[in-house]
Amino acid sequence: MSDPVPSVIDHPGRAASAAPPAPGRSSRLSDRLLAVAFTSPALLLLLAMSVFPLLWALYLSFTDYSATRGGPAAFVGLENYTAILTSAQVRLRALTTLIYVVGAVALQTVLGFSIAYLISRRTHGRGLLTTLFLVPMMLSPVVVGLFWRFMLDAQFGVINSMLGSLGLGQVEWLTRQRTALISLIVVDTWQWTPFIMLIALAGLTAVPKYLYEAASIDRASEWFRFRTITLPLVWPLLLIAVLFRAIEAFRLFDLVYILTSGGPGVSTETLSFHVYKVAFLGFNTGTASAYGILMVVIVIVLTQLYLRYLNKLKED
Amino acid sequence: MRYPQRTGRLYVPRRKARLATAAVLVATTLAACGGGQDGGAEAGAPKAPATIPELTKDPLTLSFIWFDWPPAHALEDFANAEYAKERSNVTVKVNTVPNANWHDAMFTQFAARKTDFDIPILDSQHIGEAVTNGNILDITDFVQKNIDVKAYNPYLLAAYGQFPQAETGKRDENAKLYGLPLLGDTWTMIYRKDLIGDKPPQTWDEMISVAEKCQADNPGVSGLAFHQANGSDAAAVTYNTVNGVYGGNLWDPKTRKIDGVLNDAAGQEAMEVLVNKMKPLTAKGSGNWFIDEVNAAVAQGKACIAFNWIAASGGLLDPKQSTLGTTREQILDKLGFATLPSQKTNLVPLGGMGMHVSAYSAKANQAEALNFMKWFERPDIQKKWAAAGGVPARTDALESPEFLNAGPFNKVYADSVPRMRDMWNVPEYARLVDIENTNVNAALNGAKQPKAALDDIAREQQGVLDSSGRKGGGGL
Missing domain, CATH: 3.40.190.10 (Periplasmic binding protein-like II)
Known part of the structure; x- marks a missing residue:
């Protein structure tokens, strides 16, 4: 005898889940089993490709393991972490990374928001302009690095050629301490300003029109409308874009590798580039793992603080 | 018949899920730990046989790894044209990477204990790292039996193959050899x-x-x-x-x-x-x-x-x-x-590089690699390599008109050999x-x-x- 179908459905969700299996489906294949069967491949993949490597790196970070030397990994406690946190070399790279992150993200935010603001005020050709501005973001950083390397070449590059035709002198973009880091910031800004612009544009488009209409009736100035309507409404979205960009900029590797190789000397070596050297020049896998873990922890802590600020902003 | 009362949320017992996840992680970790220990047991360079084992008659690709520059392309063309005359079932492939990635490309594969190349072309200074880690074969016995060592400037033979490092300008005849010269340079x-x-x-x-x-x-x-x-x-x-x-x-x-x-x-x-x-x-x-x-x-x-x-x-x-x-x-x-x-x-x-045999290559490929090295160091082949744009290491090839007339800088190399110093x-x-x-x-x-x-x-x-x-x- 089959189970009776409930005559009164007081909760649709509950009723749906309480319904018996459809005719023809094996009675052994319950909802739970089916759900596990469908999600387990993705879960296993996640465990194998993300969770396990992270835990494995955590384990290696407490050892002196070297991938090329092989052999059993000897437990060294917190020595790798102590060495990294007390290293003058690491502090120097951290400072370079900080200058780079602050410089690049600030420039991208100002430029990205400005471009988005200007585009949002246009009625014609907005879609085409947005698409054109997005092109740099779609290119591989390695490709971007290579063609900027040619363009910034002091002898044969197009930038110095243009400066020369304007009667200005040659600039050693990639081989001087100050200009090399500025060049990195400029190239990263060229590529990633469109990302900030895109997010800001989404925010600007979502600002209700009636607020501006009300402000117009009150004869509010352009600056007053921007300061009291546009910016406060777009700000939380912009901060999320800044968060994404800051995380990306923090782990910058490819542009440094292609454009400057960390030079001149080590003046443009970021933390990620340094980890690469520790991991693959000396194959000090244990130290490199600790270095990587510390970088992840820093990003997580800063992100949490940032998100709390963002939530507080929303509540206010 | 009873069905669990749920409201759209999947019911999976948390404790079981956690246990299952932990079990998977522990199993994977143990498996990985095991792999590492096996690798460690292989430390130290394994020995190549003194005599070349029987070569396969099946089609075989002999793979090199080098950085991308003209000699790499010259080597592939030369080897496929000349070596194929004797070993028609063999194709030579010289895989290239950008110069800056050369060391990493070889040693990350060595670290994985699995290589997609049979003959790594190591810079002379890479030999120590590869030997200490057991990544390349010890070919001392093979060289003794198959190569006329007296045909070379001793330092060239030492620089591209000997470890521990030779004293500048000399060769320690009792030291072990792990490679043979491929391309001399300065x-x-x-x-x-x-x-x-x-x-x-x-x-x-x-x-x-x-x-x-x-x-x-x-x-x-x-x-x-x-x-x-x-x-x-x-x-x-x-x-x-x-x-x-x-x-x-x-x-x-x-x-x-x-x-x-x-x-x-x-x-x-x-x-x-x-x-x-x-x-x-x-x-x-x-x-x-x-x-x-x-x-x-x-x-x-x-x-x-x-x-x-x-x-x-x-x-x-x-x-x-x-x-x-x-x-x-x-x-x-x-x-x-x-x-x-x-x-x-x-x-x-001292520039240039030597040929070595990957310890992780298949046996048939290792045998073919040894055969290639023996073939390459023959006097007639060294002269042909010189004519094809290569820089040989054998003294007779260096003094041959084929080499000296092949480029205006070849005499520079021949004159520089006694003056070389390595890092x-x-x-x-x-x-x-x-x-x-x-x-x-x-x-x-x-x-x-x-x-x-x-x-x-x-x-x-x-x-x-x-x-x-x-x-x-x-x-x-």
Whole structure:
């Protein structure tokens, strides 16, 4: 005898889940089993490709393991972490990374928001302009690095050629301490300003029109409308874009590798580039793992603080 | 019949899920730990058989790994044309990577204990790292039985195969061999005959003053062009060359002492000459130049005197790549190639690479690799390799008309062989060369004072050698 179908459905969700299996489906294949069967491949993949490597790196970070030397990994406690946190070399790279992150993200935010603001005020050709501005973001950083390397070449590059035709002198973009880091910031800004612009544009488009209409009736100035309507409404979205960009900029590797190789000397070596050297020049896998873990922890802590600020902003 | 009361949320017992996840992680971790320990048991280079095992008759691809430059392409063409005459079932593939990735490309595969190449072409200084980790075969017995060692300059045989490292200019006949020469190389001085005359400068000081005058007399042309980049071994080889010429030493291999040796009076003088006398004669922004950029400057007539590896200089004679003439003869009327000037010594840098056999290659491929090496070192093949644009190592091939007439710089190489000096061939080489590269590059580009840069090199390199047995925190 089959189970009776409930005559009164007081909760649709509950009723749906309480319904018996459809005719023809094996009675052994319950909802739970089916759900596990469908999600387990993705879960296993996640465990194998993300969770396990992270835990494995955590384990290696407490050892002196070297991938090329092989052999059993000897437990060294917190020595790798102590060495990294007390290293003058690491502090120097951290400072370079900080200058780079602050410089690049600030420039991208100002430029990205400005471009988005200007585009949002246009009625014609907005879609085409947005698409054109997005092109740099779609290119591989390695490709971007290579063609900027040619363009910034002091002898044969197009930038110095243009400066020369304007009667200005040659600039050693990639081989001087100050200009090399500025060049990195400029190239990263060229590529990633469109990302900030895109997010800001989404925010600007979502600002209700009636607020501006009300402000117009009150004869509010352009600056007053921007300061009291546009910016406060777009700000939380912009901060999320800044968060994404800051995380990306923090782990910058490819542009440094292609454009400057960390030079001149080590003046443009970021933390990620340094980890690469520790991991693959000396194959000090244990130290490199600790270095990587510390970088992840820093990003997580800063992100949490940032998100709390963002939530507080929303509540206010 | 009862069905669990749920409201759209999947009911999975949390404890079971956690246990299952933990079990999977523990299992995977144990499996990974096991793999690491197996790898460790293989430490130390395994031995190749003295006699070449029976070769397969099935189709086989013999894979090399090298960096992307003209000799790599020349080798693939040459081997497929010549080796196929004897082994028609074998295809030779020379896989190339950018120069900056060369070390990483080989050693990350070695680290995985699995390689997609059979013959890694190692820089002479990589041998120590590969031998210590057991990545390449010990071919001492194979060489004894199959190779006429007396046919070579002893130092060439030692530099491309011996470990521990040989004393400069010598070979220890009792030491083990792990490779055979593939391509010899050294620096050549390339000079503009039309600007400085037919006779090349004989001393380093003379070379600098000639370059200075040439730069002053020819606006738009820089006096010198040489490697300054902080990638690969670019800036390091430049300093090491000047260091050798001015009577300096890179280290004392017996005591493993660098601090106090590299930065002694001779070392300081060499750094002063490089940064304060040579650098001002280079083009603006040349602080990241390596092989290609130096060649471009010469080909475009932008340098009076340049230094580059001989094996990379062939393109300079190609009219399609040069503004110095429309024929090879016209270019040669303007370009001269000479051995490096001497000063306190006549040392020149040892370049080039050897062939080795991957310890992780299939047995059939290892056998084929040994057969290829035996074939390649035959006198007739060495002469053919010379004619095809390669730089052989056998003395008879080096003295042959096939080699000496193949390029205007080949005589430079033959004359330079007795003057060669190598860097350190130790497992820590990659870090030592990085320290030197970054500091010399910093000094050349004004990011550090020359003396401070040299002292930093000596101190940091000494730290690397001293901490090779250290537990934890290595590599920073």
